[in-house]
Amino acid sequence: MRDEEIRKLREERDHLRNWLTNLGSAQDIASEVQKKLEQIEWELAALENSPEEADEITTAGLVVDIDRDYRTLHQALPMIPNYNPSLLAATDTTTASGTASVFEFVTRVGDLGTPKAQEYSNDLAELYFGLYTSEKRPDEIRKLLGKLGNQNTSDRFEEAYKDFYTYKGGVGDKKKAALSMRNFLEGVKGDLWSKAKTHEKENMTWETMANRLGKKTASDEEKEILVEQD
Numbered sequence: 001m002r003d004e005e006i007r008k009l010r011e012e013r014d015h016l017r018n019w020l021t022n023l024g025s026a027q028d029i030a031s032e033v034q035k036k037l038e039q040i041e042w043e044l045a046a047l048e049n050s051p052e053e054a055d056e057i058t059t060a061g062l063v064v065d066i067d068r069d070y071r072t073l074h075q076a077l078p079m080i081p082n083y084n085p086s087l088l089a090a091t092d093t094t095t096a097s098g099t100a101s102v103f104e105f106v107t108r109v110g111d112l113g114t115p116k117a118q119e120y121s122n123d124l125a126e127l128y129f130g131l132y133t134s135e136k137r138p139d140e141i142r143k144l145l146g147k148l149g150n151q152n153t154s155d156r157f158e159e160a161y162k163d164f165y166t167y168k169g170g171v172g173d174k175k176k177a178a179l180s181m182r183n184f185l186e187g188v189k190g191d192l193w194s195k196a197k198t199h200e201k202e203n204m205t206w207e208t209m210a211n212r213l214g215k216k217t218a219s220d221e222e223k224e225i226l227v228e229q230d
Contacts, residue, residue: 156184
């Protein structure tokens with residue numbers, strides 16, 4: 001057993017899980033934080049804009065209350081770190097390197113030749129290739145969207161992709177993710193129909209679009225599958 005490596009990977013896993021859990025907790029109280037902000041802004045406006053003659057009013061109770069609120073707020077609501085996206089992106093390289101090293105280990109286990117070793121290697125390799133394909137698919141979609149030439153559709157994809165993974169991480173809204181995906185797909189459909197039309201007012205159908213745009217590039221079987229996607 002590689003106890004030290006397993007320990008570190010478990011700590012990484014737990015760190016990421018806890019981060020997502022904490023993010024969810026922060027989102028749960030965001031509305032309360034906003035309400036608190038509005039109250040504080042009102043209090044601040046009241047004290048900052050009071051006339052000079054208001055200085056004669058005794059404010060001992062006010063001082064105590066504001067001091068207590070000040071201390072309680074900072075204890076109950078530690079500041080969220082200001083994350084640098086480029087630093088997180090830089091971890092992609094190290095994570096990919098670590099994943100590749102573990103995959104090499106998995107294949108070497110399979111080379112041992114025992115039934116148990118081969119079953120283990122085959123199962124983990126299948127999971128790895130599924131993960132690899134899933135991670136590469138967004139880039140393939142981006143390339144295809146580039147051929148449509150509509151930046152709005154590309155932007156909708158990025159929004160749908162982000163909303164989906166936010167929901168998958170347990171901190172996003174399911175309805176928002178579904179709506180983003182629907183808007184993206186409707187946008188793609190509109191782009192394809194526009195490319196397939198022979199004139200602006202033509203009453204386009206999915207089947208007509210599939211037959212026209214797939215005429216030069218798709219096989220009969222691929223066209224049939226495309227038509228069935230409507």
